[in-house]
Amino acid sequence: MTSTEHVVSETPFIVRRRVKWGDCDPAGVVYTVTFGEYVLSAAELFYGQLFNGTPQRIKDEHGFGTPTRALSFDFQASLWPDEEFDMCVRVEEIRTRTYTLHVAGSVRGQPAFDARLTPICVARGERRAIEVPAALRGALQSYQEACLQAEANRSQEK
DSSP states (O other): OOOSEEEEEETTEEEEEEOOGGGBOTTSOBOHHHHHHHHHHHHHHHHHHHHTSOHHHHHHHHTEEOOEEEEEEEEOSOOOTTOEEEEEEEEEEEOSSBEEEEEEEEETTEEEEEEEEEEBOEETTTOOBOOOOHHHHHHHHHHHHHHHHHHHHHHHHO
């Protein structure tokens, strides 16, 4: 069986994905809107890794949801059918009710896109904004610190 998406690194969190033919327009270039699905899928896998479980079940257990408040892109390269690309997820900022994930896409060793996903935390089932739950805040901060430590270790090895 061939997977079109899988995790290749946990710190930093990197998802490798293969472009499917249906992701593309008739010219063979990925539809712009499809990039949103790519980023949201990488974020869901990231949440699963943070909590060692399935994202929606974990959010249900903790009583919160994370609908998108903002999503922005800067595109640097086209992606083509059957091409594999990586998405590296980093925690850029943690605020009171929101946080921002930076998702850097790369293909053939070059930047493909930069995305910033800003979810807002809401009470599950109410759609009322709440503070970032302590469990999520702690997991995001721990991941952020682990990434900084991994970068420092790589710098020392050079």
